[in-house]
Amino acid sequence: MDDMVQIKKCLAGDGEAFEVLVTRYKNLVYGIALNLLHNKDEAADVTQEVFLKVWANLKRYNPEYSFKAWIARITVNHCINLNQKTRRAAAAAWDEEVVCRIAADKGLPEEELLAKEKQDRVRSAIESLPEMYRLVVILFHQQSLSYDEICQVTGYPLSIVKNRLYRARKMLCEKLSAYHGREAGKEEGLWAAGRHGSC
Amino acid sequence: MGCRKAWELLMRRMDGEIDRQNLRYLENHLMICPECREKHDSLSAVLMELDRTKPAAPESTEPKVMEKIRSVRHRETPLFLPYVVPAAALLTGILVFLFYEYAMDGPMAMINKAAQTLTIFYGAYQSVAAFSRFLFGSVYLNGVLIMTGLALLGGIPAFLHGQRVKRGVSKYWRSVK
Numbered sequence A: 001m002d003d004m005v006q007i008k009k010c011l012a013g014d015g016e017a018f019e020v021l022v023t024r025y026k027n028l029v030y031g032i033a034l035n036l037l038h039n040k041d042e043a044a045d046v047t048q049e050v051f052l053k054v055w056a057n058l059k060r061y062n063p064e065y066s067f068k069a070w071i072a073r074i075t076v077n078h079c080i081n082l083n084q085k086t087r088r089a090a091a092a093a094w095d096e097e098v099v100c101r102i103a104a105d106k107g108l109p110e111e112e113l114l115a116k117e118k119q120d121r122v123r124s125a126i127e128s129l130p131e132m133y134r135l136v137v138i139l140f141h142q143q144s145l146s147y148d149e150i151c152q153v154t155g156y157p158l159s160i161v162k163n164r165l166y167r168a169r170k171m172l173c174e175k176l177s178a179y180h181g182r183e184a185g186k187e188e189g190l191w192a193a194g195r196h197g198s199c
Numbered sequence B: 001m002g003c004r005k006a007w008e009l010l011m012r013r014m015d016g017e018i019d020r021q022n023l024r025y026l027e028n029h030l031m032i033c034p035e036c037r038e039k040h041d042s043l044s045a046v047l048m049e050l051d052r053t054k055p056a057a058p059e060s061t062e063p064k065v066m067e068k069i070r071s072v073r074h075r076e077t078p079l080f081l082p083y084v085v086p087a088a089a090l091l092t093g094i095l096v097f098l099f100y101e102y103a104m105d106g107p108m109a110m111i112n113k114a115a116q117t118l119t120i121f122y123g124a125y126q127s128v129a130a131f132s133r134f135l136f137g138s139v140y141l142n143g144v145l146i147m148t149g150l151a152l153l154g155g156i157p158a159f160l161h162g163q164r165v166k167r168g169v170s171k172y173w174r175s176v177k
């Protein structure tokens, strides 16, 4: 694969070839780190640390596995270690950001405000998932890792990975439908109004 | 009725593993069942949100990572010393060997004289040569002894220096890890 070409170049002493790999996977590493650490500065630092680790351990990479999964695994382990070292109120940082955003949202047209509200709702549903469920959702649906790759990242067998993802989806449906129960009337009214207006 | 199957098919569709026939079944069910439609809409909203909020790493990631790698690589270069110095010492040894074995007997009497004035060095050479003659019955092997001596003399401190640098680098990696 193309990754392998770059890896071989790096191992042959071409340090600059590594930059291509950084560009290719930096969003993956940052995405996972942000999801597990909830802090942009820390996620950016961790992204650099992970790539230095990858570079230092490149010789130990086994080409039978996906390079993407290998990098993701190093990232997840690094973040877990970091979280264990500094057990902190991760959710607090997130809430702060939401509050800032809500303040900035004032003065938007109602339609956009509704869309934003919906986005926030969906986001908080995702955030409220237990960590390992959320991680599987992020890896599969946001970072486009395959089931095989997620098995390599988490070390779980396929049955558990599938089960986690299915249950996570179910939890998301439940959380979001609890909201829908409250708001359904209002939205249906809007929908009906729109319908009538256009006809 | 059929909601369980619809859910299964919805899961399969999210996995990207649904065939045409099942997809039609799912779509038909979603049209007639508001409950399943709501689940479908919730999950679509989740996927959209995940796509919309896909985090992008800072632009500075590459330069920062590459800068660190370059600085570590720079510190790694003295590791080559243990390989370079013995080779250089060996080459010097060979040159010395050739100089003594051939130039001395040739027309270069002046060089011969100059070399003889370096009594200590020449004396050392003479005793090595005598030792070699005694040991191997040949004067030519003394060149080999001189070469080995020089290689060891240059090689040992260079090797020790290399080891010290290497320890420093691995300590750095331990701190990164």
Ligand SMILES: [Zn+2]
Binding pocket: B001, B002, B003, B006, B029, B033, B034, B035, B036, B037
């Ligand atoms: Zn149904």
